[in-house]
Amino acid sequence: MSFKKPINHHPKLETNKLGLTRRDYEGAVSTLCAGCGHDSISAAIIESCFKLNIEAYKVAKLSGIGCSSKAPAYFLEQSHGFNSVHGRMPSVATGANCANRDLMYLGVSGDGDSASIGLGQFVHAIRRQVDMVYFVENNGTYGLTKGQFSATNDLESKNKYGEDNLFKPIDLATMAIQLGATYVARSFSGDRDQLVPLIMGAMQHKGFALLDIISPCVTFNNHDSSTKSYDYIRDHNEAVGKTDFVPLGEEISTSYKEGSSTEISLHDGSKLTLEKTDANFDPRDAGKALNFIREKEKEGKVVTGLLYVNDLAKDLNETLNVTQTPLSQLQQDVLCPGSKILEEINQSLS
Amino acid sequence: MxxxxxxxxxxxxxxxxxxxxxxxxxxxxxxxxxxxxxxxxxxxxxxxxxxxxxxxxxxxxxxxxxxxxxxKFMEKTNIENPQYFHKVVDCQYACPAHTNVPEYIRLIAQKKYTDAYMLNWESNVFPGILGRVCDRPCEPACRRGRTHEKSVAICRLKRVTYDYKDDVEKYIPKSPKIKNGKKIALIGAGPASLTVARDLLPLGYECTIFEKDHKAGGLMRTNIPSFRLPADVLDEEIYRIIDMGAELKLNSYIDKLKPVIDEYDSVFIGTGAPKGKDLNLKGREISSENIHIGIDWLTSIAFEHVKKIGKKVVVIGGGNTAMDCCRSALRLGATDVKVTVRSPFSQMKASEWEIEETMEEGIPILDNTSPKEFLFDDKGKLCGVKFEKMEQVEIDGRKKMQSTGEELTIECDDVLLAIGQENAFPWIEKDIGIEFGEWEMPVVDKLTMQSTHPKVFFGGDSAWGPENIIWAVSHGHQAAISIDNFCSGVSLKERPDPITNLVSQKMGIHEWSYDNDISQEKRFSVPHEELSKSLKNLKTEVELGFDEELALEEAQRCLNCDMQTVFEDDLCIECDACVDICPTDCINFVDNDTEEKVRDKLRVPALNLDQSLYVSGKLKTGRRMVKDEDMCVHCGLCAERCPTGAWDIKKNSYKESHTLTNKVVAKEVA
Known part of the structure; x- marks a missing residue:
């Protein structure tokens, strides 16, 4: 039985600026079903962190309940982690985010955890603009409870046992755009080339970044009548264009045809470039983006790629004017200014 | 338009x-x-x-x-070609006799020493001998040398199969009572002839081996000192073959080939490269009393004609014979032994481990030292050798040795020359149809071992000059096939195919019929006899061999390279699970291109061109699965992770055909 991966890696494996290899960002060997899309997403997160030279101890992984929420155990072994109550990851993330602004917050959730039990939490995290990357590992099914429909499953699809889905789906991506999320992308676990730049962009983005990633459930939702299977998504995928992540200090090397590319600067100086396939689409215009997604939906297409981005908005901590110093590092003299100051405040109120 | x-x-x-x-x-x-x-x-x-x-x-x-x-764009890999997976098993591929190394190491791990011995015996005929003195081409090829620094101690594990086996006599095929009427003469009782005899005896051939010395074994006996290869090991493995039913004629020097050709249906010549090179420098003509040709001197020791040597000895030469000479001199009572080599130390011909053992015994090796003159005292007795120091220079991109002008005199009582060996066929008549080409070497077909005389075959060192035992064995197998074909009237070019099999090893979820855990142990070294004991007696074996515990640990280091990752295009859903789990980043899904470009665009570029790429057919997305075989550690995780069974682990057994395995086994089955 092999629940461990040999520690040996390819002797010529690339190292990043920290001298780490991709293998150094791994976690435990996954216990999800073989072929689960979630494992591909974990691998894409590993790849993104490796490329961004992220120090694992500066990352916090937060999750709720479900197959998706097990996934944080399978990447960034040396990061902080919190496995919360079902659907309550956004609250924990909000609190942690205010308590320590130094960390990068990766919220890992699924369609059950976010679109059903945790929908209220999801909505308010966006409304408050929590600075985090929110992964929805969306397989349209409740895998841990043997494959019932989830709230993101499409109306026309059937479950593994041949029963029809009777309700319309919740589209978390369009919902997030409407609620004012400042970075919204949809992708597919089976398209690593598209996914990795989107994750890197989300990690460097300041504010709430939603990544709705369609992640086929090989056990319960990868059959012919599923709309979240590997085959269905590959056939119906309509990418808004090719996104590239250009790290700070690097030149854009690809040449684009004039008018076809959009360049988005992120707050840390890195850039995202989008080579659009459709001139009517603009990821900086929420209205146009929503229209585009709806139009394509009518054609039976699943729109993927960077759907909306706004890098100028304020995040929760700026709005609340939260201290830059992590609360754990604040000394008593700062936390408690003393009776003299209290006196002054009281005086000013009288 | x-x-x-x-x-x-x-x-x-x-x-x-x-x-x-x-x-x-x-x-x-x-x-x-x-x-x-x-x-x-x-x-x-x-x-x-x-x-x-x-x-x-x-x-x-x-x-x-x-x-x-x-x-040209890459084509789908044809895994039906038996050589494809054979090449992935680096050790087996590198072995001239294609011994199934991973299989016998697994048998050792299961403590099935007798089975492991027999598996070896089938391919390389002399497991006990080779487990001590093989040149081990398998070890530099070992995959662990690429992934985890040091290769598995394959050779020493072979010795384990000999040391721990039970009685194997019942497994040895015998010559049948009813012969097939064909008589074969084998000249020289070395490894090549013995292999031919072993392969032909069970088919009913009458094999007669002619040996000039009074003991069989050839250079294995005369040139390898018994502190490396004890005589009882030699006797056991040689007589195992003789006892199958060969006729051994000792003290039978053949001085004319023609009568032998006339009397026998076919003749195999395995007389080795018996002539040590001499060094005609100034002073050589004065006296030869204390200047010895290395291999002749070793032979005299083996037959106990020589029992002592002077106190100060100089060995000239940097090959394995030189190492054997100096170590033998030390055991015969010399107190000051020096080895001199013309080339730089790094380019010495001797095997790394033999140099190591020599130095461990305290023998200095002087490199860049070229002999110039033998020195004699006024009584005409050798008293030293004058050397000049050399340096390596590059002239027109070629490395050449050149004198620095500096001279050096080493006092000595005896000189041992170990500067190479040559073939010598003074006993073969020039007019019987056997052609000799460059350097008086016989013209021999590389595939069939046949000389220009259709009845006469060559093998071992006598075919193309000094090699090592395992090559002689390989030649022997091929010559046996040729002789069998020749005597049955079949074309010599019709060689039997290798016997291959590819079988799934899946036992259940996450469960394989082999141990896929990768040992992180470093190579274990073989215990040696204490120097104070081993230097006293020429017959005390220096290496003690692995004890059982060490052997089992070392066996675990094998990466099971015969456990092949086999990919089924139609089943793949391109979920990338295998890509992510592969510890050594071998697996890729990329667009097809020319080999050069494909190699370049893999997760880790495949720069080792000696290793193949395993390319699938076109998958649903139009991409191809491309696996770089170079760094695969055969852990099987790709197959464990695969949701559809597109990956499977299959054991590839590859057996080179010999006349013995082919016909005898077939007969038994029938």
Whole structure:
């Protein structure tokens, strides 16, 4: 039985600026079903962190309940982690985010955890603009409870046992755009080339970044009548264009045809470039983006790629004017200014 | 209609394609292709003509130009070719006799020492001997040397099979009572002849082995000192073959070949390279009393004609014979032994481990030291050797040794010359149809071992000069096939195919019939006898061999390279699970391209061109699965992770055909 991966890696494996290899960002060997899309997403997160030279101890992984929420155990072994109550990851993330602004917050959730039990939490995290990357590992099914429909499953699809889905789906991506999320992308676990730049962009983005990633459930939702299977998504995928992540200090090397590319600067100086396939689409215009997604939906297409981005908005901590110093590092003299100051405040109120 | 001549689109990029004339397709393939790098048709058109011209000029250029690797896209790997997976088992592939190394190491791990011994015996005939003194081409090839620094101690594990086996007599096939009427003469009782005899005896051939000395074994006995290879090991493995039913004629020097050819149906010559090179320097003519040819001297020790040597000894030469000479001298009572080598230390011919053992015994090796003159005292007795120091210089890109002018005199009582061996066939008549080519070497067919006389075959050192035992064994197998074909009237070019099998090893979820855990242990070293004891007696074996505990630990280091990852295109859903789990980043899903470009665009570029790429057919997304076999540790995780069973682990057994395995086993089955 092999629940461990040999520690040996390819002797010529690339190292990043920290001298780490991709293998150094791994976690435990996954216990999800073989072929689960979630494992591909974990691998894409590993790849993104490796490329961004992220120090694992500066990352916090937060999750709720479900197959998706097990996934944080399978990447960034040396990061902080919190496995919360079902659907309550956004609250924990909000609190942690205010308590320590130094960390990068990766919220890992699924369609059950976010679109059903945790929908209220999801909505308010966006409304408050929590600075985090929110992964929805969306397989349209409740895998841990043997494959019932989830709230993101499409109306026309059937479950593994041949029963029809009777309700319309919740589209978390369009919902997030409407609620004012400042970075919204949809992708597919089976398209690593598209996914990795989107994750890197989300990690460097300041504010709430939603990544709705369609992640086929090989056990319960990868059959012919599923709309979240590997085959269905590959056939119906309509990418808004090719996104590239250009790290700070690097030149854009690809040449684009004039008018076809959009360049988005992120707050840390890195850039995202989008080579659009459709001139009517603009990821900086929420209205146009929503229209585009709806139009394509009518054609039976699943729109993927960077759907909306706004890098100028304020995040929760700026709005609340939260201290830059992590609360754990604040000394008593700062936390408690003393009776003299209290006196002054009281005086000013009288 | 738009002008798209020579142009076609692939992945949104326009390519130029030029058809190759039929006459040149063997060389260039069906067409030449080159990307324009443009996705816009107008732009592609603008560079098209230039590219077409350059491709066409390729076709018209000289014959030496081989554009094939740079223009042909990769094809689906044909794993039905028995050589494909055989090549992945680096050790077995490197072994001249193609011993199934991973299988016998697994048998050791299961403590099935007798089975492991027999598996060896089938391929390499002398497991006990080779487990001590083989040149081990398998070890530098071992995959662990690429992934985890040091190779598995394959050779020493072979010795374990000999040391721990039970009685194997009942497994040894005997010569049948009813013979097939064909008589074979084997000249020289060394490893090559013995292998031929072993392969032919069970088929009913009457084999007669002629040996000039009073004991069988050839150079294995005369040139390898018994502190490395004890006589009882030699006797056991040699007599195992003789006892199958061969006739051994000792003290039978053949001085004419013609009568032998006339008397026998076929003749095999395995007389080795018995002539040690001499060194005709100034002073050599004065007296030869204390100047010895290394291999002759070793032979005299083996037959106990020589029992002592002077106190101060100089050995000239840097090969394995030199190492054996100096260590033997030490055991015969010399107190000051020095080895002198003309080349730099790093280029010495001796095996690394033999140099190591020599130095462990305190023998200095003086490199860049070339002999110039033998020195004698006034009574005409050898008293020293004058050397000049050398240095390596590069002239026109070629390395050459050149004198520095510095001289050095080493006092000594005896000199041992170990500067190489030559073949010598003074006993073969020049007019009987056996042609000799360059350097008086017989003209021998590389595949069939046949000489220019159809009845006469060569093998071992006598065929193409000094090699080592395992090559002699390999020659012997091939010669036996040829002799059998020759005597049965079958064309010698009809060689039997290897016997291969590829069987799934899946036992359940996450469960394989082999131990796929990768040991992180470092190579274990073999315990040695204490120097104070081993230096006293010429017959005390230096290496003690692995004890059982060490052997089992070392066996665990084997990566099971015969456990092949086999990919089924139709089952793959391209979920990337295998890509992510692979510890050594071997597996990739990429667009097809030329081999050079595919190698370059893998997760870790596949720069070791000696190792193959395993390429699938076109998958649903149009990509191909490309696996770089170079770093695969055969852990089986790709197959464990695969949701659809597109990956499976199958054991590839590859057995080179011998007359013995082929016909005898077939008969038993029937």
């Amino acid at each position: 738009e002008d798209k001549k020579y142009l076609y689109k692939r992945n949104n990029i326009w390519w130029v394609k030029v058809a190759v004339p039929k006459s040149q397709r063997d060389k260039f393939g069906y067409d030449l292709r080159q990307t324009t790098g443009k996705s816009d048709l107008d732009e592609a058109r603008s560079v098209r003509d230039h590219i077409v011209e350059s491709l066409k000029s390729k076709l018209s250029e000289s014959e030496n130009y081989i554009p094939l690797p740079s223009t």
